[in-house]
Amino acid sequence: MRTMEDRLAARLAELRAERGWSLDDLADRSGVSRSTLSRVERGEISPTASLLGRLCTVYERPMSRLLTEVEADGAxxxxxxxxxxxxxxxxxxxxxxxxxxxxxxxxxxxxxxxxxxxxxxxxxxxxxxxxxxxxxxxxxxxxxxxxxxxxxxxxxxxxxxxxxxxxxxxxxxxxxxxxxxxxxx
Structure with missing residues (x-):
């Protein structure tokens, strides 16, 4: 069973892919380095609240919505x-x-x-x-x-x-x- 951190990393990679953006594109839009974004998407590091806030701004969704997307659904x-x-x-x-x-x-x-x-x-x-x-x-x-x-x-x-x-x-x-x-x- 994947942890919430693993599901979050995967969802962040999916959001970028859905938009057809490269890591460089996302780095330009978010102000976060390409290497940090890569490590976050691979689940090597957990994003800080500040970094997650920047990504949520780029993806136009509140942090709570992003985290909801990686949690169980329906209850x-x-x-x-x-x-x-x-x-x-x-x-x-x-x-x-x-x-x-x-x-x-x-x-x-x-x-x-x-x-x-x-x-x-x-x-x-x-x-x-x-x-x-x-x-x-x-x-x-x-x-x-x-x-x-x-x-x-x-x-x-x-x-x-x-x-x-x-x-x-x-x-x-x-x-x-x-x-x-x-x-x-």
Whole structure:
């Protein structure tokens, strides 16, 4: 049985092939080196959240949609133990797919956790106009959306649409844990 990382690597290679792009084409479009892209597609390295964000922008799909495409499909109920978890050790980001995966649905729920001091930036939205609702469960999070910084703490909820860069920073002292509802435009 292939791991989620193996399925992700294969899906990224499929997306590039579907468009008829070479690795050089993808490197030019994403700003990621050809060698790194090759290693990611072969499953030699796991992409960081930042790198995956760049690829999602090029492929015009939210990260959650891409990860849904490599998860099991069809279940209406997914128990906690069966929810897919993806970890980016470099940035300190852990992403849990809470919603049962289905590529045709317009909304999904994701749980995010950032370790203290973690700093994660995305240059552009994967899908311009993507609506998001971020509800803080624990800790504190400095979220910058289109140049405007929001200092969020447990219980706060911020609704926004993605049109430009975003930055997630956990100032500490504990981890930041939040639910993110993504709604396709």
């Amino acid at each position: 209406q109920l997914i128990r906690s133990a069966g929810q897919s978890v993806w970890t980016d050790e470099d940035s300190g980001f852990v992403r849990r797919s809470v919603s049962p995966p289905h590529p045709a649905l317009r909304a999904e729920v994701v749980e995010g956790t950032l370790r203290p001091g973690a700093d994660l930036s995305y240059d552009a939205p994967s899908v311009p106009g993507l609506e998001q609702h971020l509800w803080m469960l624990d800790g504190a999070l400095d979220l910058t959306v289109d140049g405007r910084k929001h200092a969020l703490v447990s219980g706060d909820c911020l609704r926004f649409r993605l049109w430009g860069p975003t930055r997630f920073h956990c100032p500490g002292p504990g981890a930041a844990r939040y639910l993110l509802v993504l709604v396709m435009p």
